[in-house]
Amino acid sequence: MSTYTHSVTVFCGSHLGNNPAYEQAGKDLGVGLIQNNYRLIFGGGNVGIMGAVSNSVIDLNGAVKGIIPKFLQKKEGEHSRVKDLIITQDMHSRKEILYNEADAFLCLPGGIGTFDEFFEILTWKQLHLHNKPIIIINIENWAEPVCHQLRAIVDQGFADAGILSLFEVIKDVPTTLERLNELLS
Numbered sequence: 001m002s003t004y005t006h007s008v009t010v011f012c013g014s015h016l017g018n019n020p021a022y023e024q025a026g027k028d029l030g031v032g033l034i035q036n037n038y039r040l041i042f043g044g045g046n047v048g049i050m051g052a053v054s055n056s057v058i059d060l061n062g063a064v065k066g067i068i069p070k071f072l073q074k075k076e077g078e079h080s081r082v083k084d085l086i087i088t089q090d091m092h093s094r095k096e097i098l099y100n101e102a103d104a105f106l107c108l109p110g111g112i113g114t115f116d117e118f119f120e121i122l123t124w125k126q127l128h129l130h131n132k133p134i135i136i137i138n139i140e141n142w143a144e145p146v147c148h149q150l151r152a153i154v155d156q157g158f159a160d161a162g163i164l165s166l167f168e169v170i171k172d173v174p175t176t177l178e179r180l181n182e183l184l185s
């Protein structure tokens with residue numbers, strides 16, 4: 001198992017989505033995390049983009065920690081290749097570990113679970129509960145609708161414009177890793 005300098009929690013889909021670029025980005029991120037000495041923290045499933053990122057890290061013997069709630073482990077089976085796999089009682093305790101162990105948060109393409117985690121960690125940053133980097137990796141512009149909604153929230157007077165600087169939107173994996181290196185150095 002490789003050593004690592006920082007831990008990066010990746011929020012991403014339990015499905016692959018309908019654009020092959022999403023899965024490729026997951027694989028590329030896995031390789032990039034290892035090349036930059038980062039440990040992957042993720043939701044512990046062997047499905048969708050989560051599977052793409054984690055298998056890519058494991059294939060290269062990188063550091064990875066998965067956290068999965070008992071009910072999902074029972075329902076769908078955990079990722080048997082992840083040695084450091086924590087089984088939690090519920091979703092809330094899973095999130096606590098996903099959030100606490102991270103030095104930074106990355107979002108790859110995903111669905112409502114991915115956005116749930118993104119919005120929660122963004123809200124916590126707004127509330128000064130943490131000050132860790134949050135980056136949306138905007139592969140093929142998948143996150144533009146939600147970025148539009150965030151701008152609308154500001155325009156409608158429901159949040160200060162400052163919320164828009166609590167996260168970054170970066171177009172691809174290599175640029176994200178460059179930025180992460182700057183932020184974590």
Ligand SMILES: Nc1ncnc2c1ncn2[C@@H]1O[C@H](COP(=O)(O)O)[C@@H](O)[C@H]1O
Binds near residue numbers: 115
């Ligand atoms: N099989 C699964 N293993 C782990 N986590 C899972 C699984 N299926 C769903 N999840 C949860 O969904 C989010 C990602 O949700 P999306 O709606 O696909 O974006 C993941 O973090 C888990 O909380």
